[in-house]
Amino acid sequence: ARLRRRPGAGPGQALDTAVTVHDLADEDHPASASSSLASRDFAVFRPAMSTEDELEQELLMKELSRGDNLLAMRRLLVAESPLFADLGYSYAWCGEPRERHSAALGAKPGSGPDGQDDLLADVPEPLRPAADLPAWAMTVLDVLLRRLPSAGRLLKVTLVVQAPVQPQGLLQDSTSSSRGSPLGGATRFARQRQRWWWHSKVGRGDAIVLDELRCQHSPLVLPGEEALHRARKAAQQLRSALLAYLPLLNRPSAASNSEGAAAIKGLPHALRVCAGLEADVLDPAPYPVLGGRYSVNVAPSVIIRKLENPESEMVGELRPGGVVTVLALGVEALSRVQVYTEHAIQMSMGGVSDGGEFAGSSTPEGGVTGWLFSSSLSGTRLLQPLIVPSAAEVPPPAVAKLLADLASTLRGICEWANVTLASADSTPLSDRSSLHVAHNRDGHSQMLEKHLRDSENVVVEAQCLVLEKPGTGQLASAAVTLLAILAGTFLLVAVRAASARQTFNF
Structure with a gap:
């Protein structure tokens, strides 16, 4: 796969870099959520709710089916949710969830695939009430979150609605290179002893949890997404052509007559779009190939x-x-x-x-x-190609199905437009026949819209600050860390004061 964007890069800084990605679904003995978070700084929940809480998971799935995605996320993040308990934490404070849509090789304005907007601002949402604290207190909080993950973490929780494209790539980095301070500061991109992961089986109702301070992440570009991007563009153009002459009249009788006329009038525009479609859009997996x-x-x-x-x-x-x-x-x-x-x-x-x-x-x-x-x-198939594409060139089954379904729909609509327009040119259509054409046009338009929706990555994300009841050892470690920070701060202040006096005397 390819990285969609370098973790921590600013908007517009794309990265077209191929990486080897390991599939978590291939693990024979997957680790528990708490051990996975401890060792890899991320965890995958399938399903999002605990399997012991079947009723809550069923309610969550019903909310996702109705399109109440934010409501489903709030259900997942309630105080009594087993999600954080399974991760080993007792308390959680979560920011407002955000719904994100991203298509193959791109995203809708204002909803970048890797969340490079207000959700990942300099001060994460769960910490914004503390933004007015003194600088030294913010530094202490930053260091505690960074040095004592068993006591607290800043988590990013992602509830999956659908993920046929742009899946989340998760970096397991043994160098412990951080993404930078959650309260501001530069981001570093570790390049040694890294291992990228993804989960090919993640789907509706599953969740991905990662440590914002330790786990670098980026959407992945799967094989076939370039072709899907072109097919989506063709579907959008064809749908716009079909609906180019929708009537503006409000009177029922006038609207009925003009509806059929508008449908016929839009067919030449649709055929021009069809004539410009690329061969691999209409047939994404041709067999056999000329010259093959x-x-x-x-x-x-x-x-x-x-x-x-x-x-x-x-x-x-x-x-x-x-x-x-x-x-x-x-x-x-x-x-x-x-x-x-x-x-x-x-x-x-x-x-x-x-x-x-x-x-x-x-x-x-x-x-x-x-x-x-x-x-x-x-x-x-009775013939087998002599040159078999590598695994990196073969689209995953979900992407291949999207390509095939969209290509079949485009071919069918173009054939319908061609036959219908030829019939209308040879014999004037009655009002009833024209309305039938308009009805078919609306059906084709809705089908294209459905394909466009189904080929998007849709997730709901939220940031959560989680804490565990501190034990004796954790309190001691926190005290040592705090004393070291205070000592370092006082020493720095003293050095600066001495330097300032020396400069003044000079």
């Missing part, structure tokens, strides 16, 4: 025929493992392809079906050109 080289994956053999017609003369037989180069795609039958191969056995007799044995056959010199089936009737 494939091996035959059917036993005992496949028949090569002279013409596209599957009843034409047989010219050769190709056994499993034979290599072909695709020269042309079928027009009458999409599963038929013209190929060239040097591995075919030339047939000296006709009338034998696929898989038969051919007596008196021989391997021709110069190869064979002909037509064969690339897919079975059930859709099974």
Whole structure:
């Protein structure tokens, strides 16, 4: 995957850097939430609510299904929520939750994918009531949060609504390099002994909790997101074209008549958008590819025929493992392809079906050109590409499904617009037919809007200050730390005063 933005970078400072990301879902024995937070500075809850509290999790899922995302987050962050108890903390103070939307390779204005806005201001939200404290007190609070994570942490809680793209990448950094002071200061980006993680199974109703002071994080760009970004742009343009001539009349009778006329009038604009669509948008995973080289994956053999017609003369037989180069795609039958191969056995007799044995056959010199089936009737692919893309180039199943669904919808709408406009040009449509066209247009527009919503990353985020009841050892450590800070502060003040006197005397 690629980092969407360097952790701690300002808005607009993108980072197109490939990183190796490990999948938490592949762990055989996942750590508990408290141990994961202690060792990695982040934890994943699936589901967000404790499995022992099925009623609360069911209510949370219902709120997410209704779109009450902020309400669901507030349910998760209530004082009696088991979330913080599972992490090992007794008290929690949380800021106001924020809902964020981000699409493939981008985000809606004001809601950056990595939260570089007011949510991560110099003074985090749960600490803003303390912003008026003296500087030394803020420094003490900062150091205590940084040096005693068992006593308190500044957490970022993310409730997932849907995450098909832009998943959260989490950095486990054994160098303990910090992101900088939560109360202001520069951010450092550790580059040694790092390990990036993500969770491929995270979905609606799950939660990710990370330590804001210790865990660097960034949205990840998954394989296929570039193609999805172009497909989303095409869907937005097509939807705008379909709705370009919506009637403005308020009278029911006039609106009914103008509705159908507006639908017909918008079709030429939709077809212009369709004509400009890129081939990989309409077919994100083409098979087979012109010029591609494939091996035959059917036993005992496949028949090569002279013409596209599957009843034409047989010219050769190709056994499993034979290599072909695709020269042309079928027009009458999409599963038929013209190929060239040097591995075919030339047939000296006709009338034998696929898989038969051919007596008196021989391997021709110069190869064979002909037509064969690339897919079975059930859709099974009969050809396997010789060059298999690496795992880093293959879109995850969720992204691949979004691409396929959006491409299918775009093709269907473009075909509908073409047929409907041709019919309207040949025969004037009645009012009833025009209204039917308007009804179909509205349905297509709603379908495109649904695809656009489904291809977004939607999460709700909040910052929480969590504390544990201090034990004797923690109190002692805190006292030592406080004394060291006070001593250092007094020493610094004394040095500055002495320096000032020396300068004055001079």
